[in-house]
Amino acid sequence: MKASRYVFLFLLSFIPTMLAAQVNDTYVIPAASNASGSFGTRWMTQFSLFNPQTYALVVSVTFLPSGGGHALEARITVPSNSVVFADNALQEIFNIGGSGAFLVASFPEDNPSVPNDVISRSFLVVTNTLNKLSNGGTFGQTIPGVWAGLQDYNTDGISAISHGLRNISRFGWRTNFGGVNLGTSSVGLRIRIYDQNGNTLLKDVSYTIPGQGHMQWTLPVEVDRGSVEFFVDDPTKKAVVFAYTSTLDQYTSDPMYQTPTLLATANVLFKKGIVDPTTLGRKIDITIAREVRRNATSLGEVTLSSRSD
Structure with missing residues (x-):
C-alpha cells in the first residue's frame, strides 16, 4: 500500500455538516461478548443507550451470533433525555453467552407517535467490552456504534x-x-x-x-x-x-x-463525482435494519436500568 x-x-470530514449528522437512527456494534477468552479472561459487553429526544423512544437491538446462526431481537424503551444501561448486555438483554455483534435501530413502526424521519428517531449507543477482575475492577475497550x-x-x-x-x-x-x-x-x-x-x-x-x-x-x-x-x-x-x-x-x-x-x-x-463524506462507504438505514430484524426471533420488550429505577 x-x-x-x-x-x-477522514480528511473530507472537515467539510461543514450539521450537528444532526453526529447522530443516527441505525447503528452497528461490530463485536460483543459474554464469553471466556485466552489466558483466563472473561469478556462481557457493557451497553449504554441515550435518548436525546423530548419523548421516549423504543429501540430495537438485534444480536447476530459468531459463526452465523439464528439472530435474536429485543426492544428497549428509553425515556426522554435518559440512559438505559446493561453491565452484561448478552446476559441482561438476551439471557445468553457467546459472542457476535449488535444491530441497534429505532423503527418507525415501533414509534408510531414519533415523526417518521431519521433525526426525530435518533439516539446514541456505545459499548465497552471488558474483563472483570477478581477484586471487582475492570479493564477493556470501547466499541462505538458505527x-x-x-x-x-x-x-x-x-x-x-x-x-x-x-x-x-x-x-x-x-x-x-x-x-x-x-x-x-x-x-x-x-x-x-x-x-x-x-x-x-x-x-x-x-x-x-x-x-x-x-x-x-x-x-x-x-x-x-x-x-x-x-x-x-x-x-x-x-x-x-x-x-x-x-x-x-x-x-x-x-x-x-x-x-x-x-x-x-x-x-x-x-x-463517483462526490465529495460529501456521508455518501462514501455504505451507510446503513432502516430498510437494511428491517431486513435483518425480519429474520430474527423477537423476544419482545425487555427492561434495563434507567434514571427512574
Missing part, C-alpha cells in the same frame, strides 16, 4: 485500514480482526498486511463471514507497528460489512479496539 495513492475519507460499512470492492472501490498494529507472540502482543455481515449471503473479508515501512507481508488472504453473522480471527503473520487493509468480495453486491481490529497485550490482557478508516483512490472519488 502506498499512502500517497489514497485520498483518506453506520458506514464496506461493500463489494470490485463494485464500490472502497477499502478500509487499521494501523499501528502489533502481533508479536514473544512480546505478548496479539491482534484479532473480524467483522459482521448484514447481508443474507456469505462474503469474503480479504486482507493485506503491511509492515511499518509499507512492505507487503501478506496479500489477499480471504476469510468467510456468513450471512447475517459475525466472525473473528487472529492475524496470521507477525507484525510490529504495521497495518491491515480490508476488502469485501461479495458476488451479490448487496451485503454491508463492518470490519474491526483489536490488539491485546497478553501479559495484562489490556485491549485496544480500532475501527478501520475507509479509504479510496482519487480515481474512485472522481468517478
Whole structure:
C-alpha cells in the first residue's frame, strides 16, 4: 500500500455538516461478548443507550451470533433525555453467552407517535467490552456504534485500514480482526498486511463471514507497528460489512479496539463525482435494519436500568 495513492475519507470530514449528522437512527456494534477468552479472561459487553429526544423512544437491538446462526431481537424503551444501561448486555438483554455483534435501530413502526424521519428517531449507543477482575475492577475497550460499512470492492472501490498494529507472540502482543455481515449471503473479508515501512507481508488472504453473522480471527503473520487493509468480495453486491481490529497485550490482557478508516483512490472519488463524506462507504438505514430484524426471533420488550429505577 502506498499512502500517497489514497485520498483518506477522514480528511473530507472537515467539510461543514450539521450537528444532526453526529447522530443516527441505525447503528452497528461490530463485536460483543459474554464469553471466556485466552489466558483466563472473561469478556462481557457493557451497553449504554441515550435518548436525546423530548419523548421516549423504543429501540430495537438485534444480536447476530459468531459463526452465523439464528439472530435474536429485543426492544428497549428509553425515556426522554435518559440512559438505559446493561453491565452484561448478552446476559441482561438476551439471557445468553457467546459472542457476535449488535444491530441497534429505532423503527418507525415501533414509534408510531414519533415523526417518521431519521433525526426525530435518533439516539446514541456505545459499548465497552471488558474483563472483570477478581477484586471487582475492570479493564477493556470501547466499541462505538458505527453506520458506514464496506461493500463489494470490485463494485464500490472502497477499502478500509487499521494501523499501528502489533502481533508479536514473544512480546505478548496479539491482534484479532473480524467483522459482521448484514447481508443474507456469505462474503469474503480479504486482507493485506503491511509492515511499518509499507512492505507487503501478506496479500489477499480471504476469510468467510456468513450471512447475517459475525466472525473473528487472529492475524496470521507477525507484525510490529504495521497495518491491515480490508476488502469485501461479495458476488451479490448487496451485503454491508463492518470490519474491526483489536490488539491485546497478553501479559495484562489490556485491549485496544480500532475501527478501520475507509479509504479510496482519487480515481474512485472522481468517478463517483462526490465529495460529501456521508455518501462514501455504505451507510446503513432502516430498510437494511428491517431486513435483518425480519429474520430474527423477537423476544419482545425487555427492561434495563434507567434514571427512574
